[in-house]
Amino acid sequence: MSDARPSVLFVCLGNICRSPLAEAAFRIEADRAGLQIDIDSAGTGDWHVGSPPDPRSVAVAREAGVDIAHLKARQVTREDFHRFTHILAMDHSNLADLHELAPHDSPAQIALLLDHVPGREGASIADPYYGSQENFEETWQDAIAAAEALVGKFSTS
């Protein structure tokens, strides 16, 4: 994928529902594959900065055996566009915001997370914030599918 050691930033709106799950799923799969990758998540908005993930995300991750309760939401910064080789948006709105924020000399590859999943290119990970626990379980399934696909790509690069 890239000559530099890869580093991946997962981005949603609040950094409390989807991107912490995408971060956790990718951490699990990258560790399992023995890949050395810097991984983080952030939100385009600032409403939840400093807050832990939504309790429904914490519960879904805990069921999968991973604790994300210690994470703290943060907002995307201009430095992120130089720090990360890949910046992956959960939906089209996040993607548009990222393109607007990106410095002109940013070398980061900016894309939708599901662009990396064969057959789901161009699709969004739906925002579960106003949904049910079931929606959070779907988010986790999407996050795992994306993590597996990404690990496959980074393993062969």
Ligand code: 4NP
């Ligand atoms: P996230 O979900 O972007 O997946 O973290 C949301 C969290 C908070 C809000 C919207 C979406 N909010 O409107 O506060």
